[in-house]
Amino acid sequence: MMTKQSPIGDRLQALRQLMAQQNLDAFIIPHEDEYLGEYTPPEAERLAWLTGFNGSAGVALVLADTAALFVDGRYTVQARNQVDEALFSLHHLIDEPYLTWLTGQLDRKQRVGLDPRLHSLASYQKAKASLGQKEIELVTLEKNLIDALWQDKPVPGKAPALLYPESLAGQSSTQKREALATELRKQGLDAALLTQADSINWLLNLRGHDIPCLPVVLGFAVLYSNASLELFTDTDKLDIGSFTSHAGFDITVYPLEKMGDVLTRMGEDKLRVLADTNHSNAWTQLTLQKAGATLVDGADPCQLPKARKNASELAGMVEAHRKDAVAMCRFLAWLDDLVARDGRADEGTLADRLALFRQEQVDYLEPSFDSISALGPNAAMCHYKHTNGEPRALGQDGMYLIDSGGQYLQGTTDITRTVKVGEVSDEMRQQFTRVLQGHIAIDRVRFPKGTAGIQLDVLARLPLWQAGFNYDHGTGHGVGHFLSVHEGPQRIASKGSLTPLEPGMVLSNEPGYYREEAFGIRCENLVVVEPCPEAGEVTRYQFRRLTLVPFDVRLLAQELLDDSQRQWINDYHAQVWQEIGPLLDEETRTWLQQATAPL
Numbered sequence: 249m250m251t252k253q254s255p256i257g258d259r260l261q262a263l264r265q266l267m268a269q270q271n272l273d274a275f276i277i278p279h280e281d282e283y284l285g286e287y288t289p290p291e292a293e294r295l296a297w298l299t300g301f302n303g304s305a306g307v308a309l310v311l312a313d314t315a316a317l318f319v320d321g322r323y324t325v326q327a328r329n330q331v332d333e334a335l336f337s338l339h340h341l342i343d344e345p346y347l348t349w350l351t352g353q354l355d356r357k358q359r360v361g362l363d364p365r366l367h368s369l370a371s372y373q374k375a376k377a378s379l380g381q382k383e384i385e386l387v388t389l390e391k392n393l394i395d396a397l398w399q400d401k402p403v404p405g406k407a408p409a410l411l412y413p414e415s416l417a418g419q420s421s422t423q424k425r426e427a428l429a430t431e432l433r434k435q436g437l438d439a440a441l442l443t444q445a446d447s448i449n450w451l452l453n454l455r456g457h458d459i460p461c462l463p464v465v466l467g468f469a470v471l472y473s474n475a476s477l478e479l480f481t482d483t484d485k486l487d488i489g490s491f492t493s494h495a496g497f498d499i500t501v502y503p504l505e506k507m508g509d510v511l512t513r514m515g516e517d518k519l520r521v522l523a524d525t526n527h528s529n530a531w532t533q534l535t536l537q538k539a540g541a542t543l544v545d546g547a548d549p550c551q552l553p554k555a556r557k558n559a560s561e562l563a564g565m566v567e568a569h570r571k572d573a574v575a576m577c578r579f580l581a582w583l584d585d586l587v588a589r590d591g592r593a594d595e596g597t598l599a600d601r602l603a604l605f606r607q608e609q610v611d612y613l614e615p616s617f618d619s620i621s622a623l624g625p626n627a628a629m630c631h632y633k634h635t636n637g638e639p640r641a642l643g644q645d646g647m648y649l650i651d652s653g654g655q656y657l658q659g660t661t662d663i664t665r666t667v668k669v670g671e672v673s674d675e676m677r678q679q680f681t682r683v684l685q686g687h688i689a690i691d692r693v694r695f696p697k698g699t700a701g702i703q704l705d706v707l708a709r710l711p712l713w714q715a716g717f718n719y720d721h722g723t724g725h726g727v728g729h730f731l732s733v734h735e736g737p738q739r740i741a742s743k744g745s746l747t748p749l750e751p752g753m754v755l756s757n758e759p760g761y762y763r764e765e766a767f768g769i770r771c772e773n774l775v776v777v778e779p780c781p782e783a784g785e786v787t788r789y790q791f792r793r794l795t796l797v798p799f800d801v802r803l804l805a806q807e808l809l810d811d812s813q814r815q816w817i818n819d820y821h822a823q824v825w826q827e828i829g830p831l832l833d834e835e836t837r838t839w840l841q842q843a844t845a846p847l
Contacts, residue, residue, distance in 0.1 A: 256300050259397065260335055263298065263310055266393050273358040274350060275393060276375070277308040282365040282529050283445050286734050287462045287617075290402040294366075294394040300330045303631060307346050308336065311353055318346045321720030325629040325764060330636060347378045356383045363392040364530040369523070372530035388530075407457035409465045409485045411494040412730070416658060417453045418560030421495040422475070424451050428549045429475035438519040440549050441536070442469040443528040446731040447550035448479070452495045455730065456485065461617050462732055463655050468507055468532070470514070470521075471549075476500075480507040508535060515539020522546045551737050554728070556752035561659070561729040562776060565754060568659030568730075569774065569794040571612065573828045575605040575654070576663060576797045581839035586642070587669050593642045595621040595634035598650070606654045616653035616660050616733040623648050623669070627768030630721055630760070646672035647680075647803070649768050653733055662733050662756055663795050664772035668802045677805040678715075679761045680769050684799060685711040685808070686759035687771045688816045690723065690740065690791070694780055697787040698748045701740035701755070708740070708759040717761060724755040727774055749789060753777045757791070771799060796824045798843040806847065818846045 267275055277299075281292035286304050296302040298310075303323040309316045318341040319327045327338050339349060350360070360379055364372060376386045395401070414420050428451075432440060442448050445464040449455055456465030467481030476498040483503050492499050502510065511532060514521060520542045523533050533543055557565065579602040586593060593601075599621035606612050622632045624645030634640070642648075648669045653662035666680060686708035693707055701724060708723040722741030725734050737747040738755055749755075758772030773795035780788040798821055806814070821844035829837050 254332065256298070256332060257335060259298055260310065260315060262397050263393060264312060266396060267310070267361070268312070270361065270387075270389075270393075271359060272361040272387065273354060274309060274311045274360040276346075276350075276360065276362040276367075277310065277394065278366050279304065279306050280366050282531070283443055283466060283468075284366075284368055284527055284529055285445055285459075285462075285732075287459050287732070289404060289459050289466070291404050294392070294398070297398055298394060299336055300332070301327050302330065302633070302636070303327070305341070307341065309346060309350050309353075314353065316346070316349060318344070318349075322630040326631060326633075326636075329629075347375055351378060351382055351384070354379075354382065354384055357385070359385045359387050361387045361389050361393070364388045364534060366392070367530050368526050368528060369530040369533045370525040372534075373525070388534075404482070405458060406482070406484050408487075409491070410455040410457075410463070411490065412449075412453040412455050414453060416560060416564055416730070418558035421451060421453045421499075424553070425471060425475040425477060425496065427553070428471060429473050431549060432471070432473040432522065435522070435544075435546075436520065437522050437544060438473050439514065440471045440522040441524075441528055441532060442471060442548065442550065443524075443532065444548055444550070446728055446735065447548050447554060450554045450728075450731060451550050452477075452479070452499070454491075454495065458485075461615050461655065463613065463730060464732075467504065470510065474498075478502060478510060480504050480510070507532075511535045511541075512539040515541040518542070520544055522549065524548050547737070552747075552750075554731075555726055555735060555738055555754075556750055557729055557754060557776070558752065562752065564658035565660075565729060565774075565776070565794055568654070568656040568661055569796060570828065570831065571609040571656060571658075572606070572654050572661040572663065573796045573824070574831050575602070575609055576665070577828060577832060577840055578605045578836050579650075580665065580667065580797070580843070581836045583648075583667065583669070584839065590643070595623055595626065595639035597639075598642070598648070599634065599652070602650065602652060609654075609656070611657035613655045613657065616655050616662055620649065620651035620664075622650075622768060624767060625765045627666070627770075628762040628764045628766060629768070630762065630770075642669060644670070645767070646670040646676055647767055647769070649770060651770060651772065655730060657730065659729055660727055660731060660733055661795070662727055662772065662774055663797060664758055664760075664770040665797060665800065666769045666771065666803065667800050672803060674805070676767060676769075677803055678808060679712075679717070679763075680771075680803040681805045681808045682711040682715060682717070683759050683761050683769050684771050684804070684817075685813055686723075687757055687773070688813050690757045690759075691773070691775065691793065692790075692816060694788050694790045695749070697789065699789070700744070700746050700748050701738060702742065702744040702746060705740050705742045705744065708757070709742075712759070712761060719760045719762060721760065723759055724757050727754045727756060729754075749777045751777050751779055751789065754794065755791075793820070793823075796828050798824050798840065801843075801847060804847075809847075814847050821846070
């Protein structure tokens with residue numbers, strides 16, 4: 249645990265001095281960068297630099313004599329382990345909104361600073377209104393205070409962009425832009441502001457290396473109603489001639505620092521601009537508005553067409569999951585053999601071995617996120633990182649949870665398996681079985697057109713609810729095609745998206761259970777929405793499984809299963825054996841035959 253003499257304490261003190269110089273009584277530090285994505289490059293990890301917490305969501309508030317960190321349920325345990333509570337009080341981001349806490353800490357007429365590039369326009373407006381009720385002034389800063397103090401800040405990378413072939417993307421950039429431009433014209437809009445990296449890269453059939461695990465080139469874009477586009481990015485990463493030949497000659501590329509000038513020009517031309525107030529940063533929209541543009545609030549126009557994978561994209565996802573299944577089966581077979589031999593390993597070496605198996609697959613590029621390799625009590629932390637401390641050694645726990653995925657040229661994978669690695673209690677078996685029962689309920693549900701994931705979430709929780717248990721995370725998130733492993737707008741969550749699930753959308757199915765300081769369980773496959781084959785009075789959809797890796801039936805309390813659940817397990821394992829078995833080496837195939845044997 250850190251102390252006030254640690255670098256964190258020194259940084260906090262230096263920040264307070266800078267705040268005093270600028271007459272600020274509080275400063276808001278979110279995890280987000282100017283693109284407001286979940287994943288940020290190293291040079292944008294301001295929240296981690298200040299607090300020590302390196303989770304993917306959170307907000308810190310610094311005042312003259314106190315400071316607080318707000319995180320959601322995925323990170324409560326991690327925050328306690330990483331953050332010095334003598335410096336930062338810890339709060340639940342959902343149960344205790346940070347603006348409510350901040351307003352309660354301040355007096356009238358005080359001043360709160362924020363960087364408008366790191367907050368959505370909606371969150372900026374909400375903060376301004378909330379603080380304004382107490383006559384507290386919200387101050388937008390030209391320069392981020394953290395950047396002024398962070399002397400050894402990492403330098404952004406210069407890795408060249410990848411021109412993603414149309415054969416894998418399924419559509420040309422020109423086709424995509426023309427379809428979106430048609431919709432803009434129908435709505436009487438002149439342009440759309442695009443700020444989400446995965447949307448821009450999807451639209452331009454572009455990929456890159458600007459963020460670990462997320463294969464994108466960072467930048468902003470403006471799509472006009474005539475289908476032309478202006479891209480703002482680090483131009484050193486692109487061969488402009490090759491890029492425009494690939495994506496379209498009606499695309500203009502500017503360095504990032506020119507964006508303010510173009511936004512101002514758009515305002516002076518009195519354009520009607522579509523912008524997502526919830527997911528585009530306040531600075532871009534305030535600049536447009538100040539210059540005279542009319543802002544029209546609406547969702548990123550790329551979101552839905554990007555989420556509805558076309559035939560080429562789905563074929564790629566199937567291929568990527570077959571490759572990933574080979575790597576996972578080789579890893580699980582190797583792990584079983586290691587445990588049987590009482591071999592030595594820890595969470596780090598286990599994750600490294602799985603990474604090696606993935607690296608041997610053709611067209612594998614990188615992980616789709618940092619692997620969660622967690623033994624025993626560490627698995628109770630949903631987003632545990634074994635690299636944050638001393639990795640736990642194999643041999644002292646009954647269960648091991650491995651949540652991992654890969655970025656392949658053909659698609660993105662994400663899978664969690666909970667595996668028996670020692671003696672397990674009846675309670676562990678019962679909870680594993682309830683989690684798998686919830687997984688099965690989602691997998692085999694059939695639902696009418698117009699159903700959103702929020703309406704399905706209860707199915708995954710019901711087996712746990714009936715026994716008096718629950719889990720504090722969503723049941724499923726969208727997954728991109730060789731893009732973000734967390735994609736919107738599709739979700740399966742109790743507080744999730746109201747967007748109806750449509751054919752081509754890929755989602756995770758991952759209920760779990762977590763007993764703090766004891767164990768954690770999660771069972772995750774990726775699925776794709778598709779029409780049901782049977783005719784009926786209403787259009788119905790179902791899920792088709794993409795992930796083909798066995799679940800560990802040694803963890804089942806089989807007496808809790810009904811006949812249909814038992815049959816589902818047998819049918820799924822028969823599919824795994826039939827489709828993946830022929831792709832494996834003889835030793836792994838022998839393991840898979842045993843792992844998929846009927847109950």
